[in-house]
Amino acid sequence: MGSACDHHHHDGPPEAADVSRALGAAETRLTAEGERMTAARLRVLELLLAAGEPVKAYDLIARFGEDGQPAKPPTVYRALEFLERKGLVHRIASISAYVACTGGDSAHAAAFLICDCCGATEEVAASVADGLDGAAAKAGYVIERTTIEAHGRCPACR
Amino acid sequence: MGSACDHHHHDGPPEAADVSRALGAAETRLTAEGERMTAARLRVLELLLAAGEPVKAYDLIARFGEDGQPAKPPTVYRALEFLERKGLVHRIASISAYVACTGGDSAHAAAFLICDCCGATEEVAASVADGLDGAAAKAGYVIERTTIEAHGRCPACR
DNA sequence: CTGCGTATGTTATAATGTTACAACTGACAA
DNA sequence: TTGTCAGTTGTAACATTATAACATACGCAG
Numbered sequence: 126m127g128s129a130c131d132h133h134h135h136d137g138p139p140e141a142a143d144v145s146r147a148l149g150a151a152e153t154r155l156t157a158e159g160e161r162m163t164a165a166r167l168r169v170l171e172l173l174l175a176a177g178e179p180v181k182a183y184d185l186i187a188r189f190g191e192d193g194q195p196a197k198p199p200t201v202y203r204a205l206e207f208l209e210r211k212g213l214v215h216r217i218a219s220i221s222a223y224v225a226c227t228g229g230d231s232a233h234a235a236a237f238l239i240c241d242c243c244g245a246t247e248e249v250a251a252s253v254a255d256g257l258d259g260a261a262a263k264a265g266y267v268i269e270r271t272t273i274e275a276h277g278r279c280p281a282c283r
Numbered sequence: 284m285g286s287a288c289d290h291h292h293h294d295g296p297p298e299a300a301d302v303s304r305a306l307g308a309a310e311t312r313l314t315a316e317g318e319r320m321t322a323a324r325l326r327v328l329e330l331l332l333a334a335g336e337p338v339k340a341y342d343l344i345a346r347f348g349e350d351g352q353p354a355k356p357p358t359v360y361r362a363l364e365f366l367e368r369k370g371l372v373h374r375i376a377s378i379s380a381y382v383a384c385t386g387g388d389s390a391h392a393a394a395f396l397i398c399d400c401c402g403a404t405e406e407v408a409a410s411v412a413d414g415l416d417g418a419a420a421k422a423g424y425v426i427e428r429t430t431i432e433a434h435g436r437c438p439a440c441r
Numbered sequence: 442c443t444g445c446g447t448a449t450g451t452t453a454t455a456a457t458g459t460t461a462c463a464a465c466t467g468a469c470a471a
Numbered sequence: 472t473t474g475t476c477a478g479t480t481g482t483a484a485c486a487t488t489a490t491a492a493c494a495t496a497c498g499c500a501g
Binding site: 161181182183198199202221 | 489491
Binding site for chain 1: 376377394396398399405407408410412413414415418419422423424425426427428429430431432433434435436437438441
């Protein structure tokens with residue numbers, strides 16, 4: 126990540142306990158919705174939660190096996206697709222990476238602030254898309270999903 | 284493009300005269316800025332203007348030669364990078380495609396409405412990013428560039 | 442148990458983008 | 472004119488990201 130400067134000083138990865146709690150909550154919610162939180166899906170979500178920042182798909186693939194064995198690409202891409210569909214994960218198109226959702230339940234449309242220096246990302250309220258909704262209405266478009274990503278420098282990297 | 288429905292009824296490609304005019308304007312402006320509008324750059328911009336919608340990099344590569352000969356990838360990627368740097372072209376990250384800028388001179392930060400049905404795109408005012416600026420300021424981020432893309436259906440495809 | 446929809450395993454391949462280095466070109470000063 | 476320097480291009484190979492296709496397994500309702 127840190128392409129522009131080599132320091133690396135944003136919030137470290139979450140505590141293991143936080144990861145476990147989030148995994149449990151996700152599993153509970155999905156089960157309640159009649160979905161299956163399978164081992165592969167759980168593992169991918171665990172890796173993303175533990176990272177606490179965006180991770181490339183092939184990094185997930187490499188880290189997938191507990192024993193260091195990589196996964197096959199479709200395994201991880203399928204899990205990512207499912208998790209994104211369920212609002213647990215977001216894809217960050219501008220850097221081709223994936224991040225666990227931190228936006229609470231309401232997280233259907235998210236926006237991101239991404240530090241090009243240290244790789245930190247912050248998920249901000251979807252309400253930033255209000256202006257976009259207006260423009261869409263004026264143009265007669267019906268919006269189904271949005272990609273809103275701002276690149277720059279975080280407070281620590283300035 | 285049209286993955287969800289097979290009709291294809293958005294604004295057709297621009298007239299050849301419009302393309303020529305835009306090419307000439309771009310060349311004039313770049314020359315005035317001391318930049319060189321070389322053959323490869325001109326050709327890529329011409330292809331994008333003529334298409335009137337987002338085009339994949341490898342489609343540009345395939346169409347590059349007047350005689351049907353494809354370009355080498357770096358030729359096109361370099362031209363795209365240059366044109367994007369100069370504000371003449373935008374990359375649409377969510378679909379890995381490129382589109383000629385239609386936003387006038389002011390076009391440094393653009394937002395897009397993209398029809399997932401027919402592939403039409405509309406470039407809308409960057410002012411939709413106002414909410415994002417506020418969120419960035421609150422989080423202490425300094426924004427350098429934004430990716431704002433809304434997917435949905437255009438008026439004709441609804 | 443059987444059938445059906447969903448999920449996974451596996452192999453291969455497609456699509457997208459980059460690195461590295463040699464060669465050329467134009468501008469400009471000695 | 473000639474050197475030379477920055478920017479641009481040519482070319483081959485490679486790296487990364489993502490999907491297709493098809494067989495197999497799993498969970499569960501009937």
